[in-house]
Amino acid sequence: KKLLALLPDTLECALLADSGSISVDIAMKMALRYHHSLGNTTKKRFLTIKKGYHGDAFGAVSVCDPVNSRHNTYNGFLAENIFCKAPEVRFDCREKDVEKLVEELDVKPFAEIIDKHHSEISGVVMESIVQGAGGLRMYHPYFLKRVRALCNDFNILLILDEVAVGLGRTGMLFGFEHAGIVPDIVCLGKTLTAGYLTLSATVTTREIGDQISSGPEGCFMHGQTYMANPLACAVASENLSILMEGKWKSQVRQIEVQLKKELVPLLEHPIVADVRILGAIGVVEVTKRVNVEVLQEQFIKAGAWIRPFGNIIYILPPYIITSEELTVLTEAIRSVLDFI
Numbered sequence: 061k062k063l064l065a066l067l068p069d070t071l072e073c074a075l076l077a078d079s080g081s082i083s084v085d086i087a088m089k090m091a092l093r094y095h096h097s098l099g100n101t102t103k104k105r106f107l108t109i110k111k112g113y114h115g116d117a118f119g120a121v122s123v124c125d126p127v128n129s130r131h132n133t134y135n136g137f138l139a140e141n142i143f144c145k146a147p148e149v150r151f152d153c154r155e156k157d158v159e160k161l162v163e164e165l166d167v168k169p170f171a172e173i174i175d176k177h178h179s180e181i182s183g184v185v186m187e188s189i190v191q192g193a194g195g196l197r198m199y200h201p202y203f204l205k206r207v208r209a210l211c212n213d214f215n216i217l218l219i220l221d222e223v224a225v226g227l228g229r230t231g232m233l234f235g236f237e238h239a240g241i242v243p244d245i246v247c248l249g250k251t252l253t254a255g256y257l258t259l260s261a262t263v264t265t266r267e268i269g270d271q272i273s274s275g276p277e278g279c280f281m282h283g284q285t286y287m288a289n290p291l292a293c294a295v296a297s298e299n300l301s302i303l304m305e306g307k308w309k310s311q312v313r314q315i316e317v318q319l320k321k322e323l324v325p326l327l328e329h330p331i332v333a334d335v336r337i338l339g340a341i342g343v344v345e346v347t348k349r350v351n352v353e354v355l356q357e358q359f360i361k362a363g364a365w366i367r368p369f370g371n372i373i374y375i376l377p378p379y380i381i382t383s384e385e386l387t388v389l390t391e392a393i394r395s396v397l398d399f400i
Contacts, residue, residue, distance in 0.1 A: 062297060062300040062301065062304065063248070063252070063261060063263070063296075063300060064263070065304075066227075066233060066300070066303075066304070067234070067246070067263060068242045070242055070265050070266075071242065071243075071246060071263045071264065071265060072263075072265065072266050072269075073263065073264050073265065073266055073268070073269035074261050074262070074263045075261070075262045075263075075280065075282070075287075076259060076260070076261050076287055076288035076293065077259075077260045077261070077262065077284065077287045077288075078258050078259065078260065078284065078286045078287055078289065078292070079115070079117075079249065079258055079260055080114075080115050080221075080223030080224075080247065080248075080249035080250060080260050081114060081115020081116050081117035081120040081223075082115075082117050082120075082260060082284070083223065083247040083248065083249055083260035083261060083262045084114045084115055084117065084119065084120040084123070084185065084219075084221055084223070084247050084262075085117040085118070085119040085120055086247075086262040086282055087183075087185070087219045087221075087245045087247050087262050087264075088106060088119045088120075088123075088183065088185065088219070089119070089280075089282060090217075090245055090262070090264055090268065090272060090280065091106070091182040091183035091217045091219060091244075091245065092104065092182050093272045093275065093280065093281075094182075094217065094268050094271055094272055095182045095217075096275075097271050097272060097274060097275045098271065100182075100215070102179050102180055103179070103180060103181060103182035103216075104180065104182060105139070105140070105141050105142055105177070105180045105181055105182065106122070106123055106139075106141045106142070106181065106182060106183050106184070106185050106219075107141070107142045107143075107144065107173060107174065107177070107181045107183075107184045107185075107216070108123040108141060108142070108143060108144070108184065108185045108186060109143065109144050109145070109146050109147065109170075109186055109191075110125050110126070110127075110143050110144070110145055110146045110194075111125050111128065111146035111191050111194035111195055111197055112124060112125055112129075112146075112185075112186065112187055112191055112194050112221075113125065113129055113187070113191070113192055113193035113194045114185065114187070114221050114223075115223070116130060118134075118138070119139075121134060121138060122138040122139045122141050123141055123185045124194075125143075125194050126143060128194065128195075128370075129193070129194070142173060142177055142180075142181065144169055144170045144173050145169055146191070146194075146197065146199075147162075147165075147166040147197075147199035147200065147203045148165045148166055148199075149161055149162045149165055149166055149199065149200040149202075149203065150198060150199065150200060150336075151189060151198035151199060151200055151201070151238075151336075151338060152198070152336075152338075153200055158200065158202065159202050162200050162202045162203050162206070163206070166199070166200075166203045167203060167206045167207075167210075170203075170206075170207065170210065171206075171210055174210050174214055174216070175214075178214035178215070178216060181214070181216050182216070182217065183216060183217040183218070183219045183244075183245075184207060184211055184216055184217070184218050184219065185219045185221065186204070186207065186218075186219070186220060186221065187220070187221045187222075187224070187225070187235075188204065188220045188221070188222050188225055188226075188230075188234065188235030188236045188238075189201060189204065189225065189230055189235040189236075189238050189239075189338070190224065190225050190229075190230060190235065190338065190341060192223075192224040192225070193224075193369070195345075195370065195372055196336060196341065196343040196345075196372055196374050197336075198336055198338050198341075201238040201239040201240075202239070203239075204236065204238070204239035204241060205239040205240060205241055208239070208241040208242075208243075211244075217244040217245060217268070218241075218243045218244050218245070219243060219244065219245045219246075219247070220235070220236055220243040220245070220246050220247070221247045222234055222235055222236070222246055222247060222248050223247055223248060223249040223250055223260065224249075224250060224376075225341075226246070226248045226249075226250075226251060226252075227248065227251040227252065227303060228251065228303065228308045228309075228312055228339070228340075228379065229251065229312070229339055229340055229341060229376065230338050230339040230341065231309075231312050231313065231316060231338065231339035231340075232339075234246070244264060244265060244268060245262060245263070245264040245268070246262075246263050246264075247260065247261075247262050248260060248261045248262075248263070249261070251299075252296050252299070252300075253292055253295045253296045253299055254295075254299045254378075256295050256299075257289070257291060257292040257295050258286075258289075258292060259288075259289065259292035259293065259295070259296050307379075308379050311340075311379040311380065312339045312340045312379055314383070315339070315340045315377060315379070315381065315386065316337060316338070316339050316340065318383055318386055318387075318390075319337045319340075319342040319375075319386070319390070320337050322386075322387065322390035322391075322394075323335050323337060323342050323344060323390055323393070324337070326344055326393070326394060326397065329397050330347075331346050331347055331348075331397050331398075331400050332344060332345070332346055332347075332397065333345045333346060333347045333371070340376060340377055340379060341374070341375075341376055342374060342375045342376075342377075342390070343372060343373070343374045344372075344373045344374070344393055345371055345372055345373075346371050346372075346373065346397070346400055347371070348371060348400065349370055349371050350368050350370070350371060350373070350400055351400075352367075352368055352369070354399060355368055355373075355396050355399060355400070356368075358392075358395065358396045358399050359392050359396060362388075362391065362392035362395050362396070363388055363392065364388055364389050364392035366389065366392060366393065373393055373396075375389050375390075375393070377389065
């Protein structure tokens with residue numbers, strides 16, 4: 061009830077599971093069952109964007125980036141879903157006619173795929189605004205707004221993976237709020253329990269829930285031993301109570317301001333290719349792949365535990381972090397650049 065109170069009114073049917081990747085699996089099953097119950101039996105595939113990551117469950121892996129994820133480990137075994145190029149226009153793009161730019165670079169190729177394959181596509185699966193383990197890429201909200209419209213036009217469900225960014229991480233309670241839209245199904249995790257225990261939620265509309273339940277089974281057929289674990293639910297309930305006090309807004313805003321102040325100057329370092337900041341997310345992209353073992357040793361010496369990957373150094377600090385603690389992290393990042 062506490063979670064539903066935070067979500068848009070149309071999202072009112074929740075299924076609690078035990079991990080983010082399972083919540084994506086559940087969402088995909090929901091989309092397939094929904095369309096099948098309506099007689100749309102050709103809608104058996106999913107459309108997604110490259111550079112995405114949705115976890116290690118088998119269904120979720122099938123919509124992860126086909127090259128830069130575990131997807132390629134299972135090529136030939138996974139369902140053959142449809143991939144569009146990753147959006148190019150950044151969240152912070154300051155072009156005068158940014159919507160026209162998004163339309164040309166990002167929406168047009170996506171729309172062409174939907175126009176060609178809409179009879180096969182049951183759902184679009186995407187991360188909201190921030191592509192997490194695919195490189196912490198932050199795309200423009202207008203792209204998500206147009207994807208919502210295209211899904212409406214072609215009877216395709218929009219599934220948004222907010223496991224990493226939901227519940228305040230981007231500065232909005234949910235990432236999709238940046239685009240002013242509401243998905244048909246949303247997947248949540250991580251911040252749901254503040255990381256203390258494993259729990260996830262897949263939330264959809266009453267219309268979708270009722271349609272699935274109208275089938276011969278009489279319900280949505282999915283169940284695992286530790287779904288809706290009572291201890292995890294108790295933790296989530298208390299965590300959401302704290303979140304509902306509203307302090308997270310100013311906390312995340314302060315984190316964003318400090319990250320900009322302390323990380324943006326790193327662009328002057330020759331090894332730094334880009335700095336991206338949104339809410340309580342700080343990303344430093346460097347020009348070459350990092351040696352994780354070497355960097356982690358340097359981070360520990362600097363008093364920080366930071367896990368880089370590929371050519372990305374990133375931090376997603378807790379909302380309650382102090383400014384002094386955050387500076388320890390940003391200074392640690394600055395200090396390791398000469399070791400790359």
